[in-house]
Amino acid sequence: MKIAIVGAGATGLTAGYELAKAGHFLTVYEKSSIIGGLASTFQIGGTDIEKYYHHIFTSDSELILLVNELGLSDNLKWYPPSNGIYINNKFYPFTTPFDLLMFDAVPLFQRVRLGLLILKSNKIESWNYLENITAKQWLTDKAGKAVYIKLWGPLLKSKFDVYCEKISAAWLWNKFKLRGSSRNKNGKGELLGYMDKSFGVIYDKLCRLIIDMNGQVLLNTQADEIIPGSDGSVSIRTEKCVESYDCVLFTASPGIFAGLANKHLPVDYKEKLNSIKYMANVCAVLELKESISPYYWITVAENDAPFVLMVEHTNMTGKSRYGCNIVYLSKYADALKPPYISENELIEREFIKYFNKLFPKWDSSGLINVRIFKSRYTQPVVTVGYSKIKPGFETPIRNVYTASMANIYPEDRGQNYSVKLGIEAAGFIDKHSIPVTS
Ligand SMILES: Cc1cc2nc3c(=O)[nH]c(=O)nc-3n(C[C@H](O)[C@H](O)[C@H](O)COP(=O)(O)OP(=O)(O)OC[C@H]3O[C@@H](n4cnc5c(N)ncnc54)[C@H](O)[C@@H]3O)c2cc1C
Numbered sequence: 453m454k455i456a457i458v459g460a461g462a463t464g465l466t467a468g469y470e471l472a473k474a475g476h477f478l479t480v481y482e483k484s485s486i487i488g489g490l491a492s493t494f495q496i497g498g499t500d501i502e503k504y505y506h507h508i509f510t511s512d513s514e515l516i517l518l519v520n521e522l523g524l525s526d527n528l529k530w531y532p533p534s535n536g537i538y539i540n541n542k543f544y545p546f547t548t549p550f551d552l553l554m555f556d557a558v559p560l561f562q563r564v565r566l567g568l569l570i571l572k573s574n575k576i577e578s579w580n581y582l583e584n585i586t587a588k589q590w591l592t593d594k595a596g597k598a599v600y601i602k603l604w605g606p607l608l609k610s611k612f613d614v615y616c617e618k619i620s621a622a623w624l625w626n627k628f629k630l631r632g633s634s635r636n637k638n639g640k641g642e643l644l645g646y647m648d649k650s651f652g653v654i655y656d657k658l659c660r661l662i663i664d665m666n667g668q669v670l671l672n673t674q675a676d677e678i679i680p681g682s683d684g685s686v687s688i689r690t691e692k693c694v695e696s697y698d699c700v701l702f703t704a705s706p707g708i709f710a711g712l713a714n715k716h717l718p719v720d721y722k723e724k725l726n727s728i729k730y731m732a733n734v735c736a737v738l739e740l741k742e743s744i745s746p747y748y749w750i751t752v753a754e755n756d757a758p759f760v761l762m763v764e765h766t767n768m769t770g771k772s773r774y775g776c777n778i779v780y781l782s783k784y785a786d787a788l789k790p791p792y793i794s795e796n797e798l799i800e801r802e803f804i805k806y807f808n809k810l811f812p813k814w815d816s817s818g819l820i821n822v823r824i825f826k827s828r829y830t831q832p833v834v835t836v837g838y839s840k841i842k843p844g845f846e847t848p849i850r851n852v853y854t855a856s857m858a859n860i861y862p863e864d865r866g867q868n869y870s871v872k873l874g875i876e877a878a879g880f881i882d883k884h885s886i887p888v889t890s
Contacts, residue, residue: 453887456481456688456695458675458712459703461489462867463855465658466518466874467701467881468667474882478667479695480659481688483674487659490827491867493652496739497775500650503825504735505763505780507533507644509630512868514875515654519647522657530643531768536747538762538810539602539754546751548641558603562596566603569594573628579862582621586836590621606753610760611831612731613786618835622862630864644748646769651867678702678713680849684888699851699885701877705730705829706843706858713849721848724841728858732787733830734759736803739820740777743767744811752810758791758802759783762810776820781807787828796824831865832858845880851888853881 453476457464460482468478486492493500508515510530519528537546537555545551552567553560569591576582582590587608591600604624608616647653659669677689678700686700702709706725710717717725736759743764750762759781766777781803785792791799800822808814838861845853855877857865 453477453698453885454696454889455479455881455885456675456686456697456700457703458678458688458700459489459856460484460487460655460659460669460671461703462491462655462870463857463874463877464489464701464703465655465662465669466871467703467855467878468662468669468874469658470875470878471881472662472665472667474878476882478662478665479697480662480667480669481673481675481690482669482671485672487669487671488652488655490830491651491655493650494823496737496778497773499773500652501737501765501774501778502650502652503737504733504827504830505761505765505782506651506867507646507768508866508868510643510645511630512645512866514872515868516645518871519654522654522661524647524653524657527648527653528645529648529769530645531748532641533644533748533768534746535749536745536751537603538750538752538757539606543745543747543750545747558598559596562599566591566595566599570628573625576625576629579622579625582625583839583862584836585621586617587619587621587624588617590624603753606755607751607760609755610752610757611784612833613784613789615729615833615835620834620836620838620862622838623834623864626862626864644768649773675702675712678709678716678849678852680713680716680852681888684850686849686851696889698887698889699853699881701853701855701881703854703856703874705832705856706854708829709847709854709856713847713852716849718848725843727841728843729833730787730829730858731784731831731833732792732826732828734783734785734791734799735825736781736800737823737825738779738781738807739774739822740779741818741820743771743777744779744814758799758806762807784831792826792828799824829857832861834861845877846884851885853877 455476457480472478535547537544539557675688679687685696687696706728710722710725748767761782763780855873860869863869
C-alpha cells in the first residue's frame, strides 16, 4: 500500500519503519524542520541533546527491544539517579525508601502510609476503580491530607494547572508503578537509561531505514487537510500539493486531527476529540560552568515556583561530551497563559531569578548560555473517566487512523509507549487496510 503518516515523532517514525518493513511505501509528513517531535534535539558542545530532559526506565521494554533491533544497544547506558525535592525552602534527598522515611515536611505516619501506597501500587492489576476517582481523593484517603497538600498537590498543580484536582487516580497510580518497576531487581535501587549522543540516534536510524526501504520523510511539510476519496483512498493537502494514499495514520494531537479532517467527521466524534485537553511545556536549558547540586532530578514542590522540575542532565551522564554542566528547568503550562505566552526574555529572567533563590550562593557569571524551548502539545490531561474519551486507532473516515499520546492512558506518555503504539498501529493498519489507489 501507499501509506502516509503525519508526524515524524517517536510514534510516526516507529509506525513508518514497521510498515516499510512489511513492504508498504511510506511518506512521512513533518511540519518541523527536524525529526523527533518532543524528543527532538539540538547541540551543545557539538553533541546532540534533547530540547526536553529525557531518560528511560528499565521497564521500557518496547523501546529497549527497538534499540537492540536497530543495532544501537551499545549506545544505551544505565545510570543510578539521585533525586531530591525542594519544599519549605529546603532540599530533601528523595531517591530511596529511607529518604521518604526521613522526609519531615510530612508527618511520619503519613510518610509511612505513602510508602506503603507506592509499594502496593506495583501489585494493583485492576485499575478501573482508580479511573473514576481523582488522584487527590485517592492520595488523601490512602496516605493522608498532608501528603496531598505538601507534596502531590503542588506537583499536580504545576503539571496540570486548572485541571489538577480532576486528574484521574489511575494516572498517578501508573507513575508510582513506573518508578517502582525501574528499581534494580538486585535491590540496588533505580536505574535510568540514556543513549550516548541522545535518543535522537534512534529516530535518525528509523528515518534512514524508512528511506532505504523506498519511503520518504518530508520535512517542513505540514499536512493542512485530510480528504477522503469516494473510492476509499485518502488525500493529504499541503501548501504545495494534494497527494492520494491507500491510508493515512495521524500521530499528532486529536484536536489537530479534528481540525484537519473537520468537514468529514461527525459532530459528536469531533466534540470528543476536542474535549481532550493538552498541557503545553516551557523548558529552559542552562549551560553552566559548575555543577549546581548533587542531584539529577529535583522536584520543586513550591506554589510560587515558575518551574516544577530541575534536571541536571550531566549529573547522570557526566559532562565530557558537552564541555559544560547542563540543567533543564521545566514547567507544564496552560497554553493560553504565561509562561507559555510570555516572551522568551521574560521566561529566562523569571526562571533564573527563582533558580538564584534556590541556590543563593550561585554566581550568575557561571551561566554560559540559556535556551528556551516551548511546545504546545506535550501532555494529555487525563481527567476522571478519561477512558470514555480515549481515542482508538480507527476513525469515522475509512482508511484514516490515529495514534498519539492521547491513546496511551492509563500509561503515562513516554517514548516507550509511543514506540509500542507505533508498532501496534502499524500492525492494525497492515491487517485492516487494503490497497485502493493504483
Ligand atoms: C518536558 C518533557 C519531558 C519528557 N521526558 C521524557 C522522558 O524522560 N522519557 C521519555 O521516554 N519520554 C519523555 N517525554 C515524552 C516523549 O517525548 C513523548 O512521549 C514522545 O516523544 C511522543 O512522541 P509522538 O510521536 O507520540 O508525539 P510528538 O513527539 O508530539 O510528534 C508528533 C509530530 O507531529 C508533527 N505534526 C503535528 N502536526 C502536524 C501536521 N499538521 N503536519 C505534519 N506534522 C505535524 C509534530 O511537529 C511532531 O513532530 C517527555 C516529553 C516532554 C514534553
